[in-house]
Amino acid sequence: MSKHAPLGGSVITRTTVISALLFVIASVLILYRFVYGLGAVANINNGYPWGIWVVYDVVISTAFACGGYAMALLVYILNKGKYHPLVRPALLASMFGYSLGGFSVIFDLGRYWNFWHIMWPTYSNPNSVMFEVALCVACYCIVLWIEFTPAFAEKWGAAKHKHFLNRVLFVFIALGCLLPTMHQSSLGTLLVVFGQLVHPLWQTKLLPLLFLLSALSMGFSIVIFEATLVTSAFKRPSEAKILGFITRYIVALMSAYLVLRVGDIVVEGKAGLIFNSGGLSFMFLLELALFAVPIVLMAPKANRNNEKLQFIAAVAMLLGGSLYRIDAYLTSYSRPGWHYFPSIGELLVTLGIIALEILAYLVFVRKLPVLHPVSHSGEPRIVERAPAAAAATTDH
Amino acid sequence: MNDNILTAIETKLGLSRRTFMQFCTAMAATMGLPKGADAQIAEAIASAKRPPVIWLHFQECTGCSESILRSDHPTLDKLILEIISLDYHETLFAAAGHQAEAARKAAMEANKGKYLLVVEGAIPMKDGGVYCKIGGQTAYELLNECVKDAAAVIAMGSCASWGGMPSTSPNPTGATGVPEVLKGTPVVTIPGCPPNPYNFISTVVHYLTFGKLPDVDDKGRPKFAYSRLIHENCERRAHFDAGRFAQEFGDDGHRKGYCLYKLGCKGPETYANCPSILFGDVGSGSWPVGTGHPCIGCTEQGIGFQKPIHALAEPKYIVPPVGYPRIVEEQGTGGNLGSVGLVAGVAGLAAGAGAMLARNLGRNPKPDDTDFGKE
Amino acid sequence: MSINRRDFLKGAAVGGAAAASCAVVTAGTAEARENKELPPKAVGLLYDSTLCIGCKACVVACRQANDTHPEFNTEDKLWDTPLDISGYTLNVIKLYSEGTADHKDQEDNGFAFIKKSCMHCVDPSCVSVCPVSAMQKDPENGIVSHYPDACIGCRYCVASCPFGVPRFQYDTPTPRIQKCQMCKHRQAVGQIPACAEVCPTGATLFGPVLGLREETERRHSLTPGVPSLFPRKTVDNLADGHEKPAAHYQPSTYGLTEMGGTQMMLLSGVPFEKMGYPHLDASSNASNSESIQHTLYKGMAAPVAVLGGLIYAAYKHTKHDGQDEE
Numbered sequence A: 001m002s003k004h005a006p007l008g009g010s011v012i013t014r015t016t017v018i019s020a021l022l023f024v025i026a027s028v029l030i031l032y033r034f035v036y037g038l039g040a041v042a043n044i045n046n047g048y049p050w051g052i053w054v055v056y057d058v059v060i061s062t063a064f065a066c067g068g069y070a071m072a073l074l075v076y077i078l079n080k081g082k083y084h085p086l087v088r089p090a091l092l093a094s095m096f097g098y099s100l101g102g103f104s105v106i107f108d109l110g111r112y113w114n115f116w117h118i119m120w121p122t123y124s125n126p127n128s129v130m131f132e133v134a135l136c137v138a139c140y141c142i143v144l145w146i147e148f149t150p151a152f153a154e155k156w157g158a159a160k161h162k163h164f165l166n167r168v169l170f171v172f173i174a175l176g177c178l179l180p181t182m183h184q185s186s187l188g189t190l191l192v193v194f195g196q197l198v199h200p201l202w203q204t205k206l207l208p209l210l211f212l213l214s215a216l217s218m219g220f221s222i223v224i225f226e227a228t229l230v231t232s233a234f235k236r237p238s239e240a241k242i243l244g245f246i247t248r249y250i251v252a253l254m255s256a257y258l259v260l261r262v263g264d265i266v267v268e269g270k271a272g273l274i275f276n277s278g279g280l281s282f283m284f285l286l287e288l289a290l291f292a293v294p295i296v297l298m299a300p301k302a303n304r305n306n307e308k309l310q311f312i313a314a315v316a317m318l319l320g321g322s323l324y325r326i327d328a329y330l331t332s333y334s335r336p337g338w339h340y341f342p343s344i345g346e347l348l349v350t351l352g353i354i355a356l357e358i359l360a361y362l363v364f365v366r367k368l369p370v371l372h373p374v375s376h377s378g379e380p381r382i383v384e385r386a387p388a389a390a391a392a393t394t395d396h
Numbered sequence B: 001m002n003d004n005i006l007t008a009i010e011t012k013l014g015l016s017r018r019t020f021m022q023f024c025t026a027m028a029a030t031m032g033l034p035k036g037a038d039a040q041i042a043e044a045i046a047s048a049k050r051p052p053v054i055w056l057h058f059q060e061c062t063g064c065s066e067s068i069l070r071s072d073h074p075t076l077d078k079l080i081l082e083i084i085s086l087d088y089h090e091t092l093f094a095a096a097g098h099q100a101e102a103a104r105k106a107a108m109e110a111n112k113g114k115y116l117l118v119v120e121g122a123i124p125m126k127d128g129g130v131y132c133k134i135g136g137q138t139a140y141e142l143l144n145e146c147v148k149d150a151a152a153v154i155a156m157g158s159c160a161s162w163g164g165m166p167s168t169s170p171n172p173t174g175a176t177g178v179p180e181v182l183k184g185t186p187v188v189t190i191p192g193c194p195p196n197p198y199n200f201i202s203t204v205v206h207y208l209t210f211g212k213l214p215d216v217d218d219k220g221r222p223k224f225a226y227s228r229l230i231h232e233n234c235e236r237r238a239h240f241d242a243g244r245f246a247q248e249f250g251d252d253g254h255r256k257g258y259c260l261y262k263l264g265c266k267g268p269e270t271y272a273n274c275p276s277i278l279f280g281d282v283g284s285g286s287w288p289v290g291t292g293h294p295c296i297g298c299t300e301q302g303i304g305f306q307k308p309i310h311a312l313a314e315p316k317y318i319v320p321p322v323g324y325p326r327i328v329e330e331q332g333t334g335g336n337l338g339s340v341g342l343v344a345g346v347a348g349l350a351a352g353a354g355a356m357l358a359r360n361l362g363r364n365p366k367p368d369d370t371d372f373g374k375e
Numbered sequence C: 001m002s003i004n005r006r007d008f009l010k011g012a013a014v015g016g017a018a019a020a021s022c023a024v025v026t027a028g029t030a031e032a033r034e035n036k037e038l039p040p041k042a043v044g045l046l047y048d049s050t051l052c053i054g055c056k057a058c059v060v061a062c063r064q065a066n067d068t069h070p071e072f073n074t075e076d077k078l079w080d081t082p083l084d085i086s087g088y089t090l091n092v093i094k095l096y097s098e099g100t101a102d103h104k105d106q107e108d109n110g111f112a113f114i115k116k117s118c119m120h121c122v123d124p125s126c127v128s129v130c131p132v133s134a135m136q137k138d139p140e141n142g143i144v145s146h147y148p149d150a151c152i153g154c155r156y157c158v159a160s161c162p163f164g165v166p167r168f169q170y171d172t173p174t175p176r177i178q179k180c181q182m183c184k185h186r187q188a189v190g191q192i193p194a195c196a197e198v199c200p201t202g203a204t205l206f207g208p209v210l211g212l213r214e215e216t217e218r219r220h221s222l223t224p225g226v227p228s229l230f231p232r233k234t235v236d237n238l239a240d241g242h243e244k245p246a247a248h249y250q251p252s253t254y255g256l257t258e259m260g261g262t263q264m265m266l267l268s269g270v271p272f273e274k275m276g277y278p279h280l281d282a283s284s285n286a287s288n289s290e291s292i293q294h295t296l297y298k299g300m301a302a303p304v305a306v307l308g309g310l311i312y313a314a315y316k317h318t319k320h321d322g323q324d325e326e
Helices: A016-034 A054-066 A067-077 A083-109 A112-119 A130-154 A159-189 A192-197 A207-233 A240-268 A278-296 A307-331 A344-367 A388-392 B003-013 B017-031 B039-049 B063-069 B076-081 B100-111 B140-149 B157-162 B198-209 B235-240 B335-361 C002-025 C057-066 C125-129 C155-161 C194-198 C209-221 C286-323
Strands: B054-057 B085-089 B117-120 B150-158 B187-190 C043-050 C091-099 C110-114 C133-139 C145-146 C204-208 C227-230 C241-245 C264-267
Touching: A016 A083, A016 A344, A054 A083, A054 A159, A054 A207, A054 A344, A067 A083, A067 A159, A067 A240, A067 B335, A067 C286, A083 A112, A083 A130, A083 A207, A083 A240, A112 A130, A112 C002, A130 A159, A130 C110, A130 C286, A159 A207, A192 C125, A192 C155, A192 C286, A207 A240, A207 A278, A207 A307, A207 B335, A240 A307, A278 A307, A307 B335, A344 B335, A388 B085, B017 B039, B017 B198, B017 C204, B039 B198, B054 B100, B054 B140, B063 B076, B063 B157, B063 B198, B076 B198, B076 B335, B085 B100, B100 C204, B117 B140, B117 B157, B117 B198, B140 B150, B150 B157, B150 B198, B157 B187, B157 C227, C057 C091, C057 C194, C125 C133, C125 C155, C125 C286, C133 C204, C194 C204, C209 C264
Parallel strands: B054 B085, B054 B117, B117 B150, B150 B187, C043 C264
Antiparallel strands: C043 C204, C091 C110, C133 C145, C227 C241
């Protein structure tokens, strides 16, 4: 008996149609970029060569996609088997997050036709942090799809396929824990070479550790976020209790993060900058505030099973983690005289990519065995969501 | 314009009204005077008594007088017969010797306090000034004698302004300019080797019209002629700005009229109006740079006849052309209404949806996930 | 059983992270990378702002030598007016002006010129960060070159250069990174970089880096106002020298120690920070970044060890799952 089942129901909903439309718009813009060059669509320039296509689509999006990583660590390494039901949906989101992150890299690269050079030994430069990140992310994408193959096998494969998979999956699960550890931290190390181009409140040798801690926390948070969304949208029973158990890891990780972050600033003598840096001070304090929310909300045991507080904590963590990355890469990066704000085209492409992720997630969830089936006495397993009811719930 | 005045002009100067007005307008333009000044000049010339001028020659080549000889508007005869009263000029005088000296003394006596003293040439100061003597007097003695009752002193040419060519190192005669010799007395200097005659004539006409000498800079040079560097008005400036230089005389760049900076042009450190009014009234290009030779900085003390002709100039100040990059240039595109609006809109939507979802939480079916706890 | 292992693994993970972070943070770790050294036959450029008159002959010569096209930034688009180095301009001269801008090489109410082109660092960030080795430093003469055939256009070099030198062409579907390469194509045939060749005042000089450093020491020892002979084109070319009174120099040579040293060095009368050259540490950014990478990943020892532990744990925790997944 499978523990997972397709959700069923029509894939044509208001959400999927809008998502598809957004992605079509993005596709047209991406095509335009390939024909006319990066500058024709994006506002990136020689003062800010990395814009939101790098910072959101790759850095933040893969951090959002750490759900699979976080759950794999919990379930298979720390052997918290009880979180099983959360693994596959998390894996699914991770799959798409990383795959689309990789796709974004392709259209952000200026000379994308040489992309394969990264994997070719005669070109490789192991000193480059980006080299390691690129290889790691590429491998991890493959690992994620492999980790998801049991779902495919359940739907289409024979039993012996599934059996074989189960015998070797553990290797990929292990890789699926190692690889994100490496590259999520290296996404922080990427910034070290910028030196004073990054504001001292963000520049530190602890960048890899800070990025790793926040990425893990974002992974747990995205699981809570998506589980809550799915629960609400598909009118499924609340998973608050099971989610409540993982909130404690967020508390632990982010407490460590805050101690390290603020401690490092104080020890390095940069404490004076916290309030003297104008707009950046505001950003820094906002980050700390956003990171404090999940700690404050989820530290008391009584709150941990509260759906609403869980959701708020998770959202705050995701926002904080995103803001941290935007600040580290863009806001606190300065080149005198240069300005950057994403163009409408750039924004639409990013939105389209996000839309595709949502679209793909919804299609897969309905058609493949991802979610745990819900069975209450007498109630149907699948709840068809009437379009009119969509207004009362979230946008998806 | 008063008809009487114009008639007077015609009779006095033999100039048609049109020619005369052209002259006055040209004078006004050269001096940068405001509108209406041409009328003032016309009136002054027509009605005033010709100011007497005593012109002394010291250590000079007479090039400055030669320059005046070649003026065209007015011609020299009009100038000396109708506009000024040239009461003493060794080169142009028919007389010589004691008669000339006597004429000078008489003119000085008759016009006490009213004559313009023009000095051409430097004054030797070494060894008691014996290196230049006229009629038994040293230049120094002569100058001091003539300056006593002069209404104003004009130093004509670089030699009189600051020593000029005779003062080239090692300056064996101690050649000195008039301002340095007459310390304390205001002296208008018209440097140049030779200067454009209209710089001098305009100064005199200004005095005639307004009763005072034109505004001068700290070296006594009339600002209307000497307040801008040659580099600022040079017709080859665009080549300098674009980095196109003649490297050698006769090379491709030289033939094309490129900038002569690398050949030693002193335009960037020399104040004069040569590129604006040129020389000889024969059309464009009638000045050294225009003919293809670098400016030697003849008006500037320390540059002309001191700095080697092909040594590079030090720019005195820079007024950069349009488009000269600054240390920090604003580049890149910031947010515009559309992009910021889009971000705000999406953020707002997401925030709203999130808030709605949070509000609705807790309304879902209460029972827990039945698979929870199963290993 | 599982509780003990769980706690053990948890503890190991946390302890490992703490140990790694300490290793990274404290100075003098076993894998810390020092700055790279100046190559034996290093050549470079010396730019003396006090000699420069802003004629931009070097900008024009660089265009001609590298066959780049003009950039128009004025309304009438009449002549080449690059505002900065870019994907099409490898060298510019910029104007510093303050207040009334009356005196050359004076900080207050003065003006001065400064060159901007590749610094050819001794320990370049761009070489360290390029994932496909498209930026390389010649081991003999130290020239930092770019190889577009290898380049993937990721722009990490653009983002990481402390001087903002490499520039990307955003306006074409087949873009390239562009930066000064010290006219190595001219050096290959016995010529010198075009900017040094054409400079009328000797503001830009070419020569061996050690020779250029000696020249900077000589200039710092000159008395301001006293005429001195300055070589043109190459640092040893006094025969075609240019005599002028020495200016009052800033006491330091920019590029001697910054980021481990650069092969293009600067002298100036106006402080360098005001000319767009910020104060930089002696420890290169590349060495800082690589120290962390090497500490964590040297020989892939740590990742393999961790992977071993993870495989063991994953195996242990999944082998009993049998039919069911995960």
